[in-house]
Amino acid sequence: MLCGYLPFEDPNTDKLYKKILDCDYSIPNYVSESGRNLIQKILNTNPDERYTIQQIKNHPWFIKNFDKSKKSEPDSPSLYALDIFSQRTQISEHMSTNTIQQNNKNQAN
DSSP states (O other): OOSSSOSSOOSSHHHHHHHHHHTOOOOOTTSOHHHHHHHHHHTOSOTTTSOOHHHHHHSHHHHHHHHHHOSSOOSSHHHHHHHHHHHHHTOOHHHHHHHHHHHHHHHHO
């Protein structure tokens, strides 16, 4: 997601699996050192050393960029997903507000 493409890609399935097992990927120069570090931690082939979701959330790159992307954190994951979706697809404020209000009404009932 940081780079805009998958870390492992090859039309030949055998070559793709080899790339995954060898952790054969490259990180573009435009990715920050902090972003580069996070990618390396996530793609670590050793499961004992690979970052967990909690470690990803606590990583400096994630904290810095996540805080920039959110306006406010809604009460439920579904509302948070709707908030992100509406930002990315530019759904009108009116539609988002009506959907959130309806969701809140449904949760109250």
